[in-house]
Amino acid sequence: MSGKIHPTAIIHEGAQVHPSVSVGAYSIIGEHVTIGAGTQVGPHCVIEGRTTIGMDNYIFQFASLGAQPQDKKYAGEPTQLVIGDRNTIREFCTFNTGTSQDEGMTCVGNDNWVMAYVHIAHDCAVGNHTILANNATLAGHVRLGDWVILGGLTGVHQFVKIGAHAMAGFASRVAQDVPPFMMIEGNPLAVRGFNLEGLRRRGFTPERLKAVKQMHRLLYRQGLTLEAALQAIGALSSEIPQAQQDIALMQSFLASSTRGIAR
DSSP: OOTTBOTTOEEOTTOEEOTTOEEOTTOEEOTTOEEOTTOEEOTTOEEOSEEEEOSSOEEOTTOEEEEOOSOTTOOSOOOEEEEOSSOEEOTTOEEEOOOTTTTSEEEEOSSOEEOTTOEEOTTOEEOSSOEEOTTOEEOTTOEEOTTOEEOTTOEEOTTOEEOTTOEEOTTOEEOSBBOTTEEEETTTTEEEEEOHHHHHHTTOOHHHHHHHHHHHHHHHTSOOOHHHHHHHHHHHHHHOGGGHHHHHHHHHHHHHOSSOBOO
16 A cells, blocks of 8 residues: 555555555545546545546545435436546535436536535536635536636526636525626626626736627626627627637527526
């Protein structure tokens, strides 16, 4: 056993744990678990189920990863939890495996910052570079785009989609889809603006910021129907060609919304 594995840790002989992985005292790693190079598992963690964890993750004490989904329909199917690289997963987080009613997989991408007591339920898909503050909770089948930020105590309803670069303030109740770039807050939920400071920090040019501002105005400030707003957003591509990818992201998100957007 590697010198980086505490002698009180219990690792099933069937687990695939890279030799560079460190595992703290009293942690338990199950038979079908795979953990990539450089990942650190703190003390008193339980990693079970068909769970695959990538490289250079930092998993703090008391995390529970890969437990069965909290879904009464679950009947022991071999579903999965897949976690990417360079994620920070703080104390008491709970990530569940998927269900056969969806794709059978819960996915967490790369470079995410997940604070204490966060719950990621079955069949969720979390992108890259997200921040989930303390006690943020994702119900089943939620989709989070890249760079999403969820404030502490925020709850996201099942099947909700939150677009890339969106931000939810403290204790928000999110029951409808949130378009990319928007800033939301409250219960009942309201769109308060767009994530200007976050986009600036990520290097958005003035032209791209102008396009996001225009899309926010069309969706929320001009009294347009969603169909009319979509048409007007499409016309921005010729006006602001530097922002074509951002405009296409918004169009694709609005076209795929199934719960209606937060307005």
